[in-house]
Amino acid sequence: MSALYRRVAFIGLGLIASSMAHAIRRAGLAESMTGTARSPETRKTAREMRLVDEVFETAAETVQGADLVVICAPVGAMEDIAREIAPHLAEGATVTDVGSVKQAVIAAVDPHLPAHVHFIPGHPLAGTEHSGPRSGFAELFHNRWCILTPLEGHDPAALDQLTSLWRGMGANVDLMDAPHHDLVLAVTSHTPHLIAYTMVGVADDLRRVTDSEVIKYSAAGFRDFTRIAASDPTMWRDVFLTNKEATLEILGRFTEELFALQRAIRRGDGAHLHAYFTRTRAIRRGIIEAGQDTDAPDFGRIKS
Amino acid sequence: MSALYRRVAFIGLGLIASSMAHAIRRAGLAESMTGTARSPETRKTAREMRLVDEVFETAAETVQGADLVVICAPVGAMEDIAREIAPHLAEGATVTDVGSVKQAVIAAVDPHLPAHVHFIPGHPLAGTEHSGPRSGFAELFHNRWCILTPLEGHDPAALDQLTSLWRGMGANVDLMDAPHHDLVLAVTSHTPHLIAYTMVGVADDLRRVTDSEVIKYSAAGFRDFTRIAASDPTMWRDVFLTNKEATLEILGRFTEELFALQRAIRRGDGAHLHAYFTRTRAIRRGIIEAGQDTDAPDFGRIKS
Numbered sequence: 001m002s003a004l005y006r007r008v009a010f011i012g013l014g015l016i017a018s019s020m021a022h023a024i025r026r027a028g029l030a031e032s033m034t035g036t037a038r039s040p041e042t043r044k045t046a047r048e049m050r051l052v053d054e055v056f057e058t059a060a061e062t063v064q065g066a067d068l069v070v071i072c073a074p075v076g077a078m079e080d081i082a083r084e085i086a087p088h089l090a091e092g093a094t095v096t097d098v099g100s101v102k103q104a105v106i107a108a109v110d111p112h113l114p115a116h117v118h119f120i121p122g123h124p125l126a127g128t129e130h131s132g133p134r135s136g137f138a139e140l141f142h143n144r145w146c147i148l149t150p151l152e153g154h155d156p157a158a159l160d161q162l163t164s165l166w167r168g169m170g171a172n173v174d175l176m177d178a179p180h181h182d183l184v185l186a187v188t189s190h191t192p193h194l195i196a197y198t199m200v201g202v203a204d205d206l207r208r209v210t211d212s213e214v215i216k217y218s219a220a221g222f223r224d225f226t227r228i229a230a231s232d233p234t235m236w237r238d239v240f241l242t243n244k245e246a247t248l249e250i251l252g253r254f255t256e257e258l259f260a261l262q263r264a265i266r267r268g269d270g271a272h273l274h275a276y277f278t279r280t281r282a283i284r285r286g287i288i289e290a291g292q293d294t295d296a297p298d299f300g301r302i303k304s
Numbered sequence: 305m306s307a308l309y310r311r312v313a314f315i316g317l318g319l320i321a322s323s324m325a326h327a328i329r330r331a332g333l334a335e336s337m338t339g340t341a342r343s344p345e346t347r348k349t350a351r352e353m354r355l356v357d358e359v360f361e362t363a364a365e366t367v368q369g370a371d372l373v374v375i376c377a378p379v380g381a382m383e384d385i386a387r388e389i390a391p392h393l394a395e396g397a398t399v400t401d402v403g404s405v406k407q408a409v410i411a412a413v414d415p416h417l418p419a420h421v422h423f424i425p426g427h428p429l430a431g432t433e434h435s436g437p438r439s440g441f442a443e444l445f446h447n448r449w450c451i452l453t454p455l456e457g458h459d460p461a462a463l464d465q466l467t468s469l470w471r472g473m474g475a476n477v478d479l480m481d482a483p484h485h486d487l488v489l490a491v492t493s494h495t496p497h498l499i500a501y502t503m504v505g506v507a508d509d510l511r512r513v514t515d516s517e518v519i520k521y522s523a524a525g526f527r528d529f530t531r532i533a534a535s536d537p538t539m540w541r542d543v544f545l546t547n548k549e550a551t552l553e554i555l556g557r558f559t560e561e562l563f564a565l566q567r568a569i570r571r572g573d574g575a576h577l578h579a580y581f582t583r584t585r586a587i588r589r590g591i592i593e594a595g596q597d598t599d600a601p602d603f604g605r606i607k608s
Contacts, residue, residue: 076574125521129588144523174520184517187507192525194569195499198562200584202554203491205561213488215590216478217429219448221496223591224528230588233581240569240577250506251566255559257509258502262555265498265544270380273544277537280504284433284534286519287527 010035012072018136023169036062071097075238079108102178104242118158129230142170149178186246196228309372314339316376322440327473340366375401379542383412406482408546422462433534446474453482490550500532
């Protein structure tokens with residue numbers, strides 16, 4: 001594939017940015033890449049790895065001459081970044097981000113950007129429980145979705161170009177409005193993460209069961225929760241602070257359903273439990289058919 | 305390894321029994337194996353696969369001449385099975401089970417068994433989201449724990465022999481009393497499963513987010529819940545009906561913690577959220593160090 005952008009600038013060099021850099025380089029999607037990170041250690045690592053062509057101390061320097069700027073920082077840091085880069089953005093550049101919420105990002109970033117750039121918010125639905133510049137790999141976005149939430153009056157050519165970049169990294173692209181994105185993600189990601197964090201916290205608190213027992217016997221189901229709950233704390237704090245309404249709504253529904261099941265257990269209502277558990281199986285089948293997971297037992301952990 | 309038992313009889317031929325049969329055969333741990341299952345289709349499949357040496361129509365026939373009987377049926381079916389097999393058990397035979405709860409199994413099975421057999425309840429902490437006689441494989445128990453909960457006054461030689469069998473199938477064996485087992489499993493397995501079922505049910509109910517969206521975007525976290533929630537409904541119904549007290553206790557704690565996090569979100573208390581999410585990371589590290597999971601990103605789904 002020929003280069004889609006002359007110069008891609010990454011603000012933040014964690015899991016997503018480093019995976020993008022690997023994927024862009026491998027597919028030749030950009031002529032050059034620059035990057036910066038808040039922590040000197042991350043910048044040092046990125047230089048050692050030659051993750052991008054040039055690592056700068058500041059976001060202002062990083063975006064100079066870039067025709068694509070990708071903000072890969074926690075959502076809570078984005079307003080300051082937008083303010084800092086705004087005067088240095090090239091005419092006609094595209095600015096995008098990879099934040100897990102979209103309404104809050106738009107509110108934080110859009111007002112600060114000059115009229116001569118195209119802001120197209122984005123969210124690749126891909127990740128692992130690891131973070132930092134060494135955690136990235138080119139295949140992270142393969143067959144995963146990237147949701148773009150373009151604003152009213154956006155430039156179709158800029159959107160096409162960004163869509164091609166994501167496809168070039170192996171992702172499928174969907175368009176959505178920001179409020180719907182935030183609700184869908186509250187269901188498929190934000191609330192599940194909060195619940196996983198909670199369950200791991202409960203296990204840690206329980207004095208009659210020792211930590212070593214919890215760890216030893218984790219393969220019985222708890223293990224899958226700890227993977228989710230091992231994700232980056234700052235990123236997740238910002239997700240819950242900035243997608244508050246949708247998360248609280250889904251949590252409310254979750255609590256209602258949980259109480260109904262709890263009541264069925266207390267009353268010994270086996271028919272209710274069995275019917276509920278049978279219904280949830282069908283959803284799993286749908287996910288495997290949609291190609292979003294493997295059917296191999298135990299996620300392919302065994303025999304791999 | 306030389307054979308530990310002359311004849312092993314399986315009552316029930318699902319994931320656990322079929323995995324045991326493969327593992328026992330591969331390691332030469334028994335001279336012969338018999339089996340039965342409630343459903344004619346399962347018996348037919350087991351015969352076609354030559355899963356065991358002989359498949360019988362009834363549990364009574366299956367246990368005849370066996371020096372080890374393994375009850376691999378849902379917990380709710382165990383009392384009837386114990387009643388049926390009791391008159392046919394060989395002198396000195398060991399009877400064990402693989403149920404996910406232990407106090408209820410002891411209450412259901414022990415009173416019916418004759419004095420001339422050794423009853424040693426057991427629970428291998430291994431499984432996948434698949435079920436049925438074709439879902440088994442010899443490696444299922446590799447590096448997994450099997451918890452045995454011997455009763456007071458048990459025969460040490462019979463316990464040693466059963467321990468050797470589990471080790472021969474690749475498992476590590478731990479001893480525990482039944483009430484402690486049920487509490488530990490409520491934390492590490494039963495409550496996580498109930499929560500996963502609930503979250504999947506919530507997603508399914510939400511009309512403003514379509515089913516196809518939930519499925520498409522499941523890789524963002526929800527996917528791991530659906531795997532858990534795809535497990536056998538009958539088995540899980542029986543788990544919750546028979547480990548009621550411990551599950552309700554852990555659920556109560558879970559709800560308390562969830563409400564505290566929900567309040568932090570509502571109030572915008574980022575410090576509370578960040579501290580909580582940081583603490584849970586350490587537990588994940590413990591699990592990887594204990595060898596109960598892989599550190600490969602995304603469970604090794606990628607690049608495998």
